[in-house]
Structure formats: C-alpha cells, structure tokens
Amino acid sequence: MAGVTGVADAAGIAGVTGMAGLAGTTGMVSSRAEAELLDRRDPLASLRDRFVLPGGVIYLDGNSLGALPRGVAERVARAVESEWGRDLIRSWNSADWISLPRRVGARIARLVGAPQDSVIAGDSTSVQLFKLLVAAARLRPQRRVILTEPGNFPTDSYVAASVARLSGLQLRWCDPADVEASLDEDVAVLSLTHVDYRTGRMHDAAAITAAAHRAGALMLWDLAHSAGAVPVALQQWDADLAVGCGYKYLCGGPGAPAFAYVHPRWQEALDQPLAGWMGHAAPFALERDYRPAAGIGRVATGTPPVLSMVALDAALDAFDGVSIDALRTKSLALTELFGQLADERLATYGVSVASPREPAQRGSQVSLRHEQAYAVVQALIARGVVGDYREPDLARFGFAPLYIPFVDVWDAVEQLASVLAAEEWRRPEHQVRAGVT
Numbered sequence: 001m002a003g004v005t006g007v008a009d010a011a012g013i014a015g016v017t018g019m020a021g022l023a024g025t026t027g028m029v030s031s032r033a034e035a036e037l038l039d040r041r042d043p044l045a046s047l048r049d050r051f052v053l054p055g056g057v058i059y060l061d062g063n064s065l066g067a068l069p070r071g072v073a074e075r076v077a078r079a080v081e082s083e084w085g086r087d088l089i090r091s092w093n094s095a096d097w098i099s100l101p102r103r104v105g106a107r108i109a110r111l112v113g114a115p116q117d118s119v120i121a122g123d124s125t126s127v128q129l130f131k132l133l134v135a136a137a138r139l140r141p142q143r144r145v146i147l148t149e150p151g152n153f154p155t156d157s158y159v160a161a162s163v164a165r166l167s168g169l170q171l172r173w174c175d176p177a178d179v180e181a182s183l184d185e186d187v188a189v190l191s192l193t194h195v196d197y198r199t200g201r202m203h204d205a206a207a208i209t210a211a212a213h214r215a216g217a218l219m220l221w222d223l224a225h226s227a228g229a230v231p232v233a234l235q236q237w238d239a240d241l242a243v244g245c246g247y248k249y250l251c252g253g254p255g256a257p258a259f260a261y262v263h264p265r266w267q268e269a270l271d272q273p274l275a276g277w278m279g280h281a282a283p284f285a286l287e288r289d290y291r292p293a294a295g296i297g298r299v300a301t302g303t304p305p306v307l308s309m310v311a312l313d314a315a316l317d318a319f320d321g322v323s324i325d326a327l328r329t330k331s332l333a334l335t336e337l338f339g340q341l342a343d344e345r346l347a348t349y350g351v352s353v354a355s356p357r358e359p360a361q362r363g364s365q366v367s368l369r370h371e372q373a374y375a376v377v378q379a380l381i382a383r384g385v386v387g388d389y390r391e392p393d394l395a396r397f398g399f400a401p402l403y404i405p406f407v408d409v410w411d412a413v414e415q416l417a418s419v420l421a422a423e424e425w426r427r428p429e430h431q432v433r434a435g436v437t
C-alpha cells in the first residue's frame with residue numbers, strides 16, 4: 001500500500017478543517033454533507049480499508065479495544081495451522097517465534113519515538129509496570145518514594161503501592177496540575193500516564209520528564225492511551241522507562257501483549273525482579289544462576305505468548321507508511337469536531353465536555369459528562385454507536401484516527417441527541433450494569 005506520510009498530508013487535512021485540525025473553527029461543520037466532504041478530502045481516509053469493520057456500527061471504543069486490522073486473522077491462522085500444526089516445535093527457529101518480543105518491540109519503537117533496541121513486547125501492562133518500577137527503585141537505592149497521581153489508572157496505582165510495600169518505599173500522591181511541587185530528593189521514580197484514561201487530558205511529557213530529572217528522579221510513562229494515537233517521543237523527552245498496551249490503538253486484539261521501554265543508558269544496569277529464563281543471556285545454556293541478557297532482552301521473563309504476538313505483529317502492518325504526525329492532525333480534527341457538536345447539540349440535555357479544549361492537552365478521546373452516563377452509553381450502543389463508560393459519570397469516546405471517518409462523528413452526535421431527547425436511557429434494560437462497562 002502506498003505510504004501515507006507526514007507533512008503534505010497533514011497540511012492537506014489542516015487545509016480542509018481550518019488550522020491544527022478543526023481548532024478554532026466552531027460552527028464550521030453544520031451538516032452531514034460537510035462531514036462527508038471532510039472525509040472525501042481526508043488524505044488518511046483510505047487507511048480505514050486496512051480494517052475489518054462491521055456494517056451498521058460506529059466504533060468509538062478503539063481506545064479500549066482497537067478494531068481488527070485486515071490480515072491478522074489470516075496471519076494467526078497460518079501460525080496455528082502451518083507453524084504450530086505442521087512444523088510444530090521447529091517453528092521456534094524456522095518461524096523465528098523466539099525473537100517475536102524483540103521484533104514486535106522494534107516495530108512499536110518507531111511509533112513511540114524510541115531507538116530500535118529499546119522496546120520489548122510481552123506480558124501485560126501491569127506486569128511490565130511492576131518490573132520497571134522495581135527496577136527503577138533499584139537504580140535509585142538511596143531514595144524512598146514512588147510518586148504518582150491519585151487519578152492514575154487503578155492498575156498503575158495498585159502496582160505502585162505493592163512495589164512500595166515490597167521494596168520498603170513510600171507511595172506519594174501528586175497534584176497532576178503541579179507535579180513538580182511533589183518532586184524532591186526522596187523521589188526515586190515518578191510514574192504517570194501520559195493520556196488520562198478518564199478525560200483524555202495529556203501531560204506535557206517533555207517538561208515533566210525534565211522536572212523529574214532536575215530532582216534526580218527517574219521518569220516512567222504509561223503510554224496505554226498514547227501509543228498509535230498521539231506523537232510520543234521517548235528519546236526526545238529523555239524518558240527513562242515506559243510501558244504501554246498492545247490492544248488499544250495498536251489494535252493487537254483482546255489481551256494483546258504490552259510493551260516496555262528502557263532508555264539505553266539504563267539497559268546494562270537494569271535489574272528487574274521477574275528474572276526468568278527468557279531474560280537470561282543464554283536461555284538454552286540452562287545455567288544454574290541468572291545472568292541477564294544484554295540490552296532490552298533482560299526485561300523478558302517467560303515464554304512469549306506466540307499467537308498473541310503474531311496477532312500484534314500483523315496488526316502493526318496497519319501503521320506501515322503512516323506518519324504519527326499525520327494521524328495526530330486527523331485525531332485532533334475528529335475530537336475537535338465531536339466536542340464542538342456536543343457543545344452545540346447536547347448541552348441542553350445536561351451533557352458537558354470533560355476533555356481539555358486545548359489541543360496540546362488532549363489525547364485522542366473525548367469524554368462527556370452526564371449524570372446518567374452509564375445508561376446513556378447503553379442506549380447508544382443499542383443504536384449501534386459503541387463508546388464506553390467510566391465512573392462516576394463519564395461517557396467515553398475514542399477516535400482512532402486510522403479508521404474513524406468524520407461522518408461517524410456527525411452520526412454519533414445525532415444518535416446521542418436522539419437518545420437524550422427521547423430519554424431512551426430511562427429504559428430498564430439500559431440501567432443494568434454489565435461486568436465490563
């Protein structure tokens with residue numbers, strides 16, 4: 001497929017939508033036809049063809065589970081039928097299963113602005129976080145504090161609390177609006193999520209990383225809601241450590257492997273706690289004692305989940321030739337339009353936009369506040385518009401720029417307006433809480 005690259009394309013859509021996406025163009029899109037026009041002029045529009053998307057569904061939950069990229073099912077079927085079924089154990093070598101964590105990591109590295117040999121795929125985000133937080137504490141043995149924010153994703157806070165207990169450290173909470181105020185000579189590591197899972201608020205990662213370093217602390221970023229959707233420049237930010245999800249914007253499928261990044265300056269000193277044979281310098285030497293592999297390989301622990309790795313590897317083809325800057329331009333235009341239409345058409349029903357208006361502070365999602373947000377989302381799903389709900393009152397909509405067209409934004413707001421006008425959310429079936437919200 002032809003490359004879909006940077007500046008010209010980004011300028012193309014900026015030209016259609018105003019400047020920096022739709023920023024500052026309130027009132028500009030006032031009909032479905034105008035949204036369709038944006039799609040016709042969108043240089044990234046053809047990327048949607050790289051996905052299998054069901055008809056009759058507007059899918060605005062790619063920030064939770066990315067859509068299925070074309071080619072993944074076939075690639076996984078081949079791994080099952082030929083590599084596993086026919087070639088059996090030989091595939092560890094012949095299909096190079098063994099290097100999947102490194103190979104997939106290298107492909108993710110491009111998407112998060114990291115050097116080639118600094119990212120590895122595997123485990124879940126929670127497990128990667130555990131490994132890197134303990135490793136960070138070990139790199140700063142004189143310091144007693146792990147610093148995070150109270151609104152961090154719960155797994156980040158739970159893991160940080162457990163690492164603190166395990167390592168004899170203290171967990172300290174900072175104000176996300178003034179992180180620097182909580183940084184001092186006691187802080188070993190500052191652990192933050194770049195894009196907030198509730199509101200989509202995005203931190204100024206370069207500035208916060210610099211502040212952490214001024215205090216002598218290490219900086220760890222959770223990129224769960226960033227990788228594949230917004231520009232991430234781990235090397236340029238000078239981040240020490242990072243983790244992120246494979247199943248959200250990277251589209252690796254349910255429970256896809258996560259990834260871990262370690263800045264090259266720390267790789268040879270990194271001492272992560274889940275020392276397993278796959279992180280050993282010579283796994284098949286089967287030595288009695290652990291000797292960590294050189295470089296990023298030491299972050300690995302056990303046997304990689306090959307079928308999930310294969311799915312994630314194939315999914316990453318959807319990003320081939322795509323510039324993240326171009327994706328960002330489109331993402332901002334989508335979220336700007338959604339926010340603008342929500343203001344115009346939904347405020348009268350008690351809906352307010354909970355996500356930042358300022359483009360530099362907004363990820364690739366828009367959350368709406370409504371006191372019956374859970375039931376509203378259920379009623380919307382019944383109409384074929386899929387978003388999700390987060391406590392206590394947020395309806396969350398993710399705009400994966402690879403496959404969401406502008407017309408979906410228009411239609412989703414139309415449907416929301418109908419749900420609210422008819423108070424469809426009052427129906428008893430929409431009030432029932434499912435296990436996963």
Ligand SMILES: Cc1ncc(COP(=O)(O)O)c(C=O)c1O
Pocket residue numbers: 124125126127153155156193197222224225245258
């Ligand atoms: C910021 C953040 N970190 C981590 C996770 C999930 O971690 P895991 O891969 O362990 O399920 C999520 C899930 O939504 C998340 O939003």
